[in-house]
Amino acid sequence: MKLSELPVGKTGVIISFTDEATSLKLMEMGCLPGEKIIVERIAPLGDPIAVSVSGYMLSMRKEEASTVLVSPAENIKK
Amino acid sequence: MQDRIRIALAGNPNSGKSTLFNALTGLNQKVANFPGVTVDSKTGRCSLRNPSTGETIKAEIIDLPGTYSLYPKSPDERIPFQVLCDPDDPSHPDIVVVIADASNLKRSLFLCTQIIDLKKPVVLALNMMDLVREKGLDIDVEGLSKKLGVPVVPIVASRREGLEILKKSIFNAERAFPDDFIDIHQLSPCVLSGIREVVKVNSSYAAFQIANNLEIIPYFSINQEKKDRITGIIREFGFDASKLQVQETLERYKVISSIINEFVTHREIAEKRRITERIDNVLTHRIWGYVFFFLNLFLIFQAVFSWSSYPMEGIQQGFTWLSGLVRMALPAGILNDLLVNGILAGISGIVVFVPQIALLFMFIAILEDTGYMSRVSFLMDRVMKKFGLSGRSLIPMVSGVACAVPAIMSARTIQNRKERILTIMVTPLMSCSARIPVYTLLISMVVPDRMIGGIINMQGLALMLLYLTGFLAAIGAAWVMKLLIKTREKSYFIMEMPVYRMPHWTNVGHTMIEKVKVFLFDAGKIIVAISVILWVLSSYGPKKKFEMINQKYTYPEAISSMPPAEVSNHIQSEKLEASYAGIMGRWMEPVIKPLGFDWKIGIALLTSFAAREVFVGTMATLYSVGSTDVSTASIRDRMMQEKDPADNTRNRYSPAVAISLILFYAFAMQCMSTVAVVHRETKSWKWPLLQIVYMSGLAYLASLCAYQVLS
Numbered sequence: 001m002k003l004s005e006l007p008v009g010k011t012g013v014i015i016s017f018t019d020e021a022t023s024l025k026l027m028e029m030g031c032l033p034g035e036k037i038i039v040e041r042i043a044p045l046g047d048p049i050a051v052s053v054s055g056y057m058l059s060m061r062k063e064e065a066s067t068v069l070v071s072p073a074e075n076i077k078k
Numbered sequence: 079m080q081d082r083i084r085i086a087l088a089g090n091p092n093s094g095k096s097t098l099f100n101a102l103t104g105l106n107q108k109v110a111n112f113p114g115v116t117v118d119s120k121t122g123r124c125s126l127r128n129p130s131t132g133e134t135i136k137a138e139i140i141d142l143p144g145t146y147s148l149y150p151k152s153p154d155e156r157i158p159f160q161v162l163c164d165p166d167d168p169s170h171p172d173i174v175v176v177i178a179d180a181s182n183l184k185r186s187l188f189l190c191t192q193i194i195d196l197k198k199p200v201v202l203a204l205n206m207m208d209l210v211r212e213k214g215l216d217i218d219v220e221g222l223s224k225k226l227g228v229p230v231v232p233i234v235a236s237r238r239e240g241l242e243i244l245k246k247s248i249f250n251a252e253r254a255f256p257d258d259f260i261d262i263h264q265l266s267p268c269v270l271s272g273i274r275e276v277v278k279v280n281s282s283y284a285a286f287q288i289a290n291n292l293e294i295i296p297y298f299s300i301n302q303e304k305k306d307r308i309t310g311i312i313r314e315f316g317f318d319a320s321k322l323q324v325q326e327t328l329e330r331y332k333v334i335s336s337i338i339n340e341f342v343t344h345r346e347i348a349e350k351r352r353i354t355e356r357i358d359n360v361l362t363h364r365i366w367g368y369v370f371f372f373l374n375l376f377l378i379f380q381a382v383f384s385w386s387s388y389p390m391e392g393i394q395q396g397f398t399w400l401s402g403l404v405r406m407a408l409p410a411g412i413l414n415d416l417l418v419n420g421i422l423a424g425i426s427g428i429v430v431f432v433p434q435i436a437l438l439f440m441f442i443a444i445l446e447d448t449g450y451m452s453r454v455s456f457l458m459d460r461v462m463k464k465f466g467l468s469g470r471s472l473i474p475m476v477s478g479v480a481c482a483v484p485a486i487m488s489a490r491t492i493q494n495r496k497e498r499i500l501t502i503m504v505t506p507l508m509s510c511s512a513r514i515p516v517y518t519l520l521i522s523m524v525v526p527d528r529m530i531g532g533i534i535n536m537q538g539l540a541l542m543l544l545y546l547t548g549f550l551a552a553i554g555a556a557w558v559m560k561l562l563i564k565t566r567e568k569s570y571f572i573m574e575m576p577v578y579r580m581p582h583w584t585n586v587g588h589t590m591i592e593k594v595k596v597f598l599f600d601a602g603k604i605i606v607a608i609s610v611i612l613w614v615l616s617s618y619g620p621k622k623k624f625e626m627i628n629q630k631y632t633y634p635e636a637i638s639s640m641p642p643a644e645v646s647n648h649i650q651s652e653k654l655e656a657s658y659a660g661i662m663g664r665w666m667e668p669v670i671k672p673l674g675f676d677w678k679i680g681i682a683l684l685t686s687f688a689a690r691e692v693f694v695g696t697m698a699t700l701y702s703v704g705s706t707d708v709s710t711a712s713i714r715d716r717m718m719q720e721k722d723p724a725d726n727t728r729n730r731y732s733p734a735v736a737i738s739l740i741l742f743y744a745f746a747m748q749c750m751s752t753v754a755v756v757h758r759e760t761k762s763w764k765w766p767l768l769q770i771v772y773m774s775g776l777a778y779l780a781s782l783c784a785y786q787v788l789s
Contacts, residue, residue: 020320043457048459061572
């Protein structure tokens with residue numbers, strides 16, 4: 001499923017990206033395939049979202065999150 | 079080693095790079111100028127003592143803009159790449175100090191290993207070691223240093239811990255270079271060897287970066303023939319840039335993961351994050367988040383609008399005193415006039431902005447340093463995005479209500495170039511404080527000073543409507559320009575939301591000083607120049623006419639009927655009418671006539687370019703009210719008495735004219751300081767000129783409609 005569809009508080013594992021240019025930006029900021037990613041919160045107006053990945057919090061627009069494919073994992077929020 | 083070295087400071091955003099830079103250089107800083115880039119880079123100086131020889135050498139330190147990798151995502155981000163990969167770049171360093179957030183090494187090592195692969199001498203500064211301990215992490219510094227092949231120094235930049243060791247280790251940076259972290263050469267052997275033959279780079283990785291960033295090559299200091307050869311090589315052998323970038327990124331992170339596993343051990347869970355989470359529960363809350371944000375805006379607005387008015391008044395009084403002194407000290411004449419009315423007036427027009435700029439940037443530095451600024455974007459992005467603006471655009475726009483000059487400088491915090499340009503373009507439409515005297519004068523001519531329902535003052539209501547008009551015009555203009563301005567560059571919103579922390583007060587102070595300096599020296603030059611031009615235009619004219627005026631007032635019959643003070647008022651008034659500004663006003667008359675303006679208003683429109691409030695003073699001079707008693711009421715009364723020259727029964731300043739004039743001042747770009755600062759911030763004349771054209775066009779249309787409908 002797309003990262004933008006992952007509900008708040010749920011963990012996913014990054015599988016792949018659908019947009020090459022966006023993936024480069026995301027990868028250099030630590031969003032790598034195989035990495036766990038948690039949707040921390042959604043902005044009150046519904047966009048953007050905040051995610052935790054490899055120890056940071058990143059915010060991105062839903063549009064950007066929809067280029068990240070994740071597989072939902074069991075909710076093992078640290 | 080030479081007696082003078084150049085060190086570049088590179089690192090991720092939020093890694094404490096500015097703190098380290100400030101700690102190393104103190105106040106020996108200046109803003110470096112990279113043509114065509116709207117992002118500034120700073121340089122500073124410090125002296126370093128070689129521990130083995132005891133010699134002291136001078137070091138020039140370049141603070142490169144924060145970046146996550148060498149790949150520029152937009153032309154604005156090209157500086158780190160360009161400086162580090164072009165061996166002939168004037169800023170190319172001898173040594174690179176990479177600063178890393180030690181509490182989050184993985185991502186920091188990405189940039190770090192890229193730079194090490196360039197085969198430049200590198201020192202890695204592991205910052206925030208205090209956080210590492212708090213987080214329960216253990217870093218094997220020595221092992222890491224051996225593995226990376228560069229000196230690694232743990233520091234806490236905010237407490238100046240480890241700085242001395244860092245300075246010493248700069249002398250140990252030149253070691254044997256390790257092998258590439260990943261096998262770059264095999265990614266595209268022919269292209270890389272080819273490029274290395276053309277450009278004198280000492281690593282495959284630098285060649286790889288060059289091949290990847292062809293659009294940046296025009297900025298390189300190599301000649302055109304070599305640039306063409308590089309393009310030729312790439313065309314011949316083929317180079318799929320983004321695919322190879324993905325491959326490099328993945329392989330590099332694989333190596334980094336194994337390094338992290340080997341040298342970093344993890345004991346407990348992160349506690350800091352939890353505090354941040356709790357703060358975020360409030361500050362990004364759907365109600366409290368906005369309450370807190372608008373409280374912040376209100377505080378900033380108060381500071382720029384009202385706190386700064388005290389020092390500003392002081393500055394103005396100081397300059398009035400100084401002008402008086404100069405006027406008395408020098409014999410009357412051109413030099414005296416030029417100094418007082420041209421140059422001093424210009425300088426005081428610059429210095430008067432200093433309190434506003436300093437205060438605004440104090441708040442912005444605090445908001446940035448604490449990590450709150452990224453939450454502002456998070457909260458507001460959805461709304462502002464629709465108008466092509468960023469969540470952060472609200473801060474410049476609200477500050478623009480006080481003054482567009484500091485506001486436009488604060489648009490710096492917007493990373494995306496298009497959003498930043500749009501914010502700069504529309505901010506001057508916000509109703510700034512210089513419009514207030516003009517509005518007050520004109521409103522008092524059309525709106526009766528009466529209360530509605532006993533509580534709402536009608537003139538106050540009119541003023542509020544004008545503020546609203548300014549805001550609506552600004553977001554409307556942004557929306558239109560969003561559709562018109564095309565950028566090839568892809569815009570990202572992806573950004574880090576850093577952990578909250580206390581602001582570093584030295585950073586705050588440095589930011590304030592730096593912004594004031596940039597304004598005084600960069601925008602200041604242009605402001606003084608325009609001020610002098612305006613002075614020449616309004617105090618000189620064809621010689622014959624000026625002599626006639628002087629002669630006329632020497633005849634006793636011309637002056638016998640009035641008191642001496644009024645005589646000089648009349649002389650001033652007639653001279654302004656006869657000056658070049660007056661002549662230009664007359665030329666303009668056919669153009670501005672459909673708006674209901676005559677040539678006298680034309681003169682006021684011209685002189686208002688110094689600052690909008692000059693309108694009031696010019697009107698006073700034109701109607702010989704006298705400069706000693708420039709009260710709004712006396713000018714208003716005089717203007718109200720003025721009859722229409724074509725029809726003596728009608729008032730010159732009918733409500734239609736006054737409203738047309740109000741709208742003109744609401745929209746027109748009549749502020750040389752804003753023009754100068756837009757030029758400084760966009761590093762081009764294209765944007766300020768476009769701004770003048772579109773705002774004047776808007777003003778003209780609005781006034782035209784208003785006058786034609788109302789009269």
